[in-house]
Amino acid sequence: MFYREAGQFKTTYQADQAVFPILQDRVGLALILIGAFVLIPLVASDFFLSVVMIPLLILALASIGLNILTGYTGLLSLGTGGFMGVGAFACYKLTTLFPGVNIVIWILVSGFFSTALGILFGLPSLRIKGFYLTVATLAAQFFLDWSFIRIQWLTNYNTSGAIEVPTRTLFSFPVTGPNATPQFRYLVILAVVTLLTWFASNLVHGRIGRMWMAVRDMDLAAELIGIPLYRTKLLAFAISSYYCGVAGALMVFFWYGSAEPGVFNIDQSFTILFMVIIGGLGSLTGSFFGAALIYGLPIMMKAVLHGLGINILPATVEHLTFMTVGALIVLVLIVEPLGLARLWQITKQKLRVWPFPY
């Protein structure tokens, strides 16, 4: 009734090809952005900001990165954790070498180091496909993991082998380190994530995105219609790694505050991959949904159980959340194998004809 485009006439091709052709979608997006930028920092507690929102945005950004590679280009990668680590360690090295430069600039620059390594490990992608490529990215993960532990130069020869985030300021307010308020950290992350999501959205809806999807759907056909396979695949690796790198740098600088190399192990890669699969392959919205389900759900379950006043031991809660999240993932995949993004799409379609579906 409310969600339909009746009466919205498109008079230009540009308007017809817009990412959000329906007015209600644009209004909805604006509302979400206003909510995220204004409402949440004003009303949400410190706990909600630093435990739910900040991690969620960062993990969603990493999911977008992997989604570009796996969802849009169809190249399955298990090196996400490693690429995130490259971003984090690069940012650490840069900010300790040049402490005068603004940290947000270094966060954005550190992604390029990931890009370089992403391209390097993406090189075999023309010759090998499918599971074999997955194994090649697995090699990247193990190699990078190994480097973080072994190359002490990366941690500035820290005795505990970890990187510790120094305090940095933005507009003379501390934005990293112990004195940074969760509100400020959240806003900076939100700005970075919004900017990069907007960029990714333009990429995947444009020429490059179509090239990626053509390669994903059938690389031979794509090559025949004149898409340079090698360059397209490498570009996907490069941009995907860039996003992962920025996410990794954000993770250490704005969320953890310090990191042992073990943070970027294979488990991290799998977590992000699950987020992409559950959220929906080839969907940017899905990346946010996936991160919310995999990361947010256990926290929400704990809060709900706590809020209900049920007195059970924390270890039992942990077991319960493990089981429930596992069951939910299986359920979601059975009910909607295309992920939460597809579910969202169906809901929107149903809404369009509601309340008279005939």
Added chain:
Amino acid sequence: MRVKSSILGMALLATAATMGAPVPAAAQDSNYVPLFTYRTGPFSGSGIYIAEGMHDYLEMLNQRDGGIGGVKIAIEECETGYDTKKGLECYEAVKGKKPVVVNPWSTGITLPLIPRAAVDKVPVLSMAYGLSASAIGDTFPWIFNPPATYWDGMSMILSYIGTKEGGLDKLKGKTLGFIYLDAGYGKEPIPLLEQLAKDYGFTLKLYPVPATEMQNQSSQWLNVRRDKPDHMVMYGWGAMQPTAVKEAAKVNYPMDKFISIWWINEDDVGSAGPASKGLKSLNFHAVGDNFPAVQDIKKYVTDKNLTQTDKSHLGKVLYNRGVYNSMLIAEGIRNAQKLTGKKVITGEDMRRGLETLNVSEARLKEIGLAGFSGPVKLSCADHNGHFSTFMQEWDGTKWAKVSGDIKPMADKVSPLLTAAAKDYIDKNGNWPKRTEACDKAS
């Protein structure tokens, strides 16, 4: 469709619940002590014992004495699964409830808390783990890591080997093998070992075990068989320890020459069966339940089913480690109460209490832990104490103490410590200077 919409509905509801969920405030008439535990996950084999010991001792004080100084201890466990993410989540969850102290129980969780402690005014008690340099109280006024650092541990193992050989100078020409978890924790003693190898003229062989390969150490032990080190030292954790013991038995390495740092427990050694007899481990508190305080835990807590603890766990090495950790917390609270005259203390008070902590032999006897551990006395400058430990040997069924007190080599360790603390400050740029006043020991 109905299923789908109900999933969506549930998600929305849960989001609303999380946003609105109020942080339950701790009661005003109690001291809130959150315990970060890991009863789940890959390290729960050790974590369960520690969690039980920590919880039961504090619960016993609540049941027997009505808390400390007439004020109950509000105990709350938070499950970390030894995972840094969840540990930080726990910290954010408990921060608002004004905890008097936090025990991260993982080096990965301790590190991010170190800079936050001074800002949030919550002292961190990282008992014999975490950042070794945080022993320097002038630099890290909010962090406490008694009773010994990993460097102290290594120097004590070395001096024990020295006494076995008949003097440290007898180490000349010998070979020492060091098998360690290839992470910050395991690598930490290497600079000290290299220094000592130079000073005493022994050869050092390193056998790193990557964290992902903890259960596959055959190549390392093949090298051990080839190199035939005269002594083996292990800094292991989790699944690495039982695997190492089994592999050592497989290559017939003499167990009495195999020494571990203090984290190995009965299950780890027992995994190799009778072959592991003779293995040694450093420890700083007694094992067994033959102490009035532990008996009180039995009487007031486990027998009344006020805990999940399996009764057979009482007195095991890591259970007692948990008890030791809680004893430090309890004594810290008591000391803070004495110092401030307040019953309900804050994190700031607790920091002062821990800094002037003085658990003497007499005091240990008073709390029913005579002979359980050595006395613990901290100061503003020294948040660690660098106390003596002793060597225990596995006799096939239990640990038996086989040495007197072994002192750490302060002359070798303290330069490293000072250098590490200075290094930490340098890297962190504007690390705050200590502004907290130093109390006189009460």
